[in-house]
Structures are given as structure tokens and as C-alpha cells.
Amino acid sequence: MYAQYWNLDSKPFECDSDPAFFFRSRTHQAALLKLRYLIDSNKGAAVLCGNTGVGKTFLLRMFKQELQESDERFGPFVQLNYPFLTSNELVGFLAAELGAEEAIVRNADIGFDTTLRLLEARLAHFKEVGRHPIIVLDEAHLIEDQKVFRTIQLLLNYRSDYSFTFLLAGQPSVLSRVSRLTELDERIGVKSLIQPFSREETAEYVSHRLEVAGVAESPFDESALDEIHELSGGVPRRINRIADLSLLVGFADGMSQLTTREVESVADEIGLSVEA
Numbered sequence: 001m002y003a004q005y006w007n008l009d010s011k012p013f014e015c016d017s018d019p020a021f022f023f024r025s026r027t028h029q030a031a032l033l034k035l036r037y038l039i040d041s042n043k044g045a046a047v048l049c050g051n052t053g054v055g056k057t058f059l060l061r062m063f064k065q066e067l068q069e070s071d072e073r074f075g076p077f078v079q080l081n082y083p084f085l086t087s088n089e090l091v092g093f094l095a096a097e098l099g100a101e102e103a104i105v106r107n108a109d110i111g112f113d114t115t116l117r118l119l120e121a122r123l124a125h126f127k128e129v130g131r132h133p134i135i136v137l138d139e140a141h142l143i144e145d146q147k148v149f150r151t152i153q154l155l156l157n158y159r160s161d162y163s164f165t166f167l168l169a170g171q172p173s174v175l176s177r178v179s180r181l182t183e184l185d186e187r188i189g190v191k192s193l194i195q196p197f198s199r200e201e202t203a204e205y206v207s208h209r210l211e212v213a214g215v216a217e218s219p220f221d222e223s224a225l226d227e228i229h230e231l232s233g234g235v236p237r238r239i240n241r242i243a244d245l246s247l248l249v250g251f252a253d254g255m256s257q258l259t260t261r262e263v264e265s266v267a268d269e270i271g272l273s274v275e276a
Contacts, residue, residue, distance in 0.1 A: 002251035009214035013244040016058045019065060020212045023205045023236075028059055031192040035063050038165065039074065039132075043189025044156045045166040049141075049174050050194030053237030056169050059194065060136060067134075078135045083142040083170075087151040088112050091119055094155075098122035098133060123162035133164040141170035141177065149177065153184035196234030199226070205236065206243055219250060220258045227263040231272045242266055 003011055015021050024032075031048060038046045050056050060079075067074045078097040085093060092115045096105045100118040104110065126133055143149065152166060168174060172193065179185050197205055203225045207218050220228070224246070232238035245266040250258045 002247050003213075005251040006219060006247060007215055008210075011244070012209040012213035012215075013240040013247075016055075017061070018212075019062060021209055022058060022062050023201075023208050025197055025201045025205070027193075027195040028055060031059055031194055032063055032066070034190045034192045035167070036067070038190040039067065039134075041189065042163070043165075044159045045152070045168065045184075045188050046190040046192065047140075047174060047178060047188055048167060048169045048192050048194070049172045051171060051196075051235070053235045054194045054196060055236045056194060057138070060138075060167070060169060064134070073130055074132050074134060076131070076133055078133060079138060080136065081138045083137065083139045084144065085148065086145060087147050088115065090148055090151060091115050091155075094135060095119040095122060099125070120158070120162075123158060123164060126164070127162050131163075134167065135164060136167045136169060138169045140168040141172075141174040143177065146177075146180065149181050149184055153181060153187060156184075156187050196232075197229070197236070197239075198234065199229045202229040202232065202234050202239060205239060209243075219256070220246070220263075223260040224258050224263050227260045227267075231263065231267045238272065241270055242272070245269065 003009070012021070022028075035046060035048070048056055048060070064077050068077075076098065078094060080090075080093060080097075091112070092105045095115055095118040096102045098119065099122050105115060105118060123133070137143075137152075152168075156166065158164075168178065168188075175191065178188060206220060206225060206228065210216075210218050218225075220243070228239055228242050228246075232242055242263060246258050246262050249255075249262050249266060253262075255262070
């Protein structure tokens with residue numbers, strides 16, 4: 001709606017799938033480097049955590065793309081976005097996602113030992129063809145059954161025979177969940193916490209997204225950028241909401257520059273305050 005008014009080629013604060021929009025803040029770049037170290041050092045598992053909206057999913061997407069572009073051995077990528085599975089269901093899901101016949105995996109009459117053998121067979125296949133599967137368990141902080149973490153720990157024992165990597169992604173509470181199981185915690189090769197942006201990074205993030213969308217000069221003045229940072233706490237998802245609606249307000253009011261007043265008005269609308 002407002003793209004033409006601001007001379008934008010696309011909406012800058014909605015896209016989290018186009019790699020061009022990915023902003024390499026200090027903390028995001030550090031997380032990418034740690035994940036690459038995990039792979040290059042052939043370590044078995046990592047925990048990537050951060051509060052809601054800091055960009056974990058986008059970062060994992062970038063990691064996948066960069067890894068596959070640099071070395072085709074890595075893959076397939078298996079991503080589980082629904083954490084409420086039992087141990088048996090987790091093993092079955094992994095077996096099916098790695099290529100086991102789904103009709104067999106879904107057969108209620110087969111036992112856990114059969115499902116486990118199916119998973120072993122797929123891991124053996126990828127070892128034979130020189131591939132290294134990456135398994136991402138997203139929203140891992142929501143895993144309720146501690147037995148699931150125990151299952152992950154036991155599956156990591158298979159790395160003595162097969163090559164694969166587990167990535168546990170979620171909110172910071174996943175660290176305490178993992179630490180309760182010492183045997184698993186000791187197998188975590190990398191732990192990375194994604195932090196919100198600093199004041200400078202928030203301004204750079206807004207400018208970066210606008211530039212990718214086709215505008216070199218930001219319509220947000222310095223006071224507006226300060227306010228966006230204060231109200232968002234430096235969290236990318238919140239920044240996107242505030243900046244997107246501010247552009248809409250500016251379009252509706254026929255403005256050429258956005259100030260603190262517009263940002264505060266938008267923040268009130270969506271229920272954000274300086275304490276957010």
C-alpha cells in the first residue's frame with residue numbers, strides 16, 4: 001500500500017525469507033560462526049537460543065543456505081517445528097524425514113526397535129553416499145518430556161558410526177532443560193545466545209532493510225530511530241512491526257519524514273511501551 005509512496009521496490013519490514021534482508025549484527029554473525037565451527041569440527045550438537053523475535057529462524061535459514069553453498073556434503077536438513085512428540089514419535093519422524101518409507105513408520109503395529117532400525121538404515125545410507133544430515137529441533141524449550149532429551153542424547157551415541165548433527169533451537173530456558181541431563185549437556189559442542197540489537201545496530205538494521213527494498217535515504221529521523229530502539233528493546237520482530245506501521249502512517253498523512261511522534265503513535269496502537 002505504501003511502497004510506491006516511499007519509492008520502495010518491496011516492503012522492507014515483512015520479508016524474512018530473502019537472504020538479502022538478513023542483517024549481520026554482532027550477535028547474529030557470532031552465532032553463524034559458532035554453528036560453522038560446530039560443523040567444521042565435527043561436533044555432534046549445538047544449542048541456539050534467544051528470546052522470541054530475535055531472528056533464530058531466519059538465522060538458521062541463512063546457515064542452511066551458506067553451508068549448502070560451500071559444501072554439498074551437508075544435508076539433508078530435517079527441521080522439526082512441533083516439539084510435543086514422544087521419544088518414539090521423534091525417532092519415527094526422523095526416520096521418515098531421512099527417507100524411510102512413511103507407510104512403514106506410521107504403522108502402529110511396528111515396535112520401537114523396528115523404527116530405530118529404520119533410522120539406523122537411513123543414517124547408514126547417508127554415510128555410504130558421503131552426506132551429513134543436519135537435524136534441527138525448533139522450539140526445543142517447549143519439549144515437555146525429559147525422555148525426549150534423553151533420546152537425543154542416546155541418538156548422539158550413533159555418531160561413533162554415522163555422521164549427523166543435532167541443532168536445538170529455542171528460548172533461553174532450553175539451556176536449563178538441557179543442563180538437567182549431564183550426559184546430553186556434555187555432548188553439546190556449541191551454545192549460542194542471540195542478543196537484541198544495540199542502539200547503533202537498530203539504526204543500521206532499519207537502514208539496511210530500507211536499502212535492500214530500494215531506498216538509500218531513510219525516512220526515519222534520528223529521534224525516530226532512537227524511539228524505535230527504546231520501544232522495541234532491539235528485538236527485530238518488534239522493530240519490523242513499528243517501522244512497518246510507521247511507514248503506513250507517514251503515507252496516510254502525506255509526510256516526507258518520520259519522527260518520534262509517529263513512532264510513539266504506532267507503538268501505542270500495538271501496545272508497546274518503553275518498558276517492552
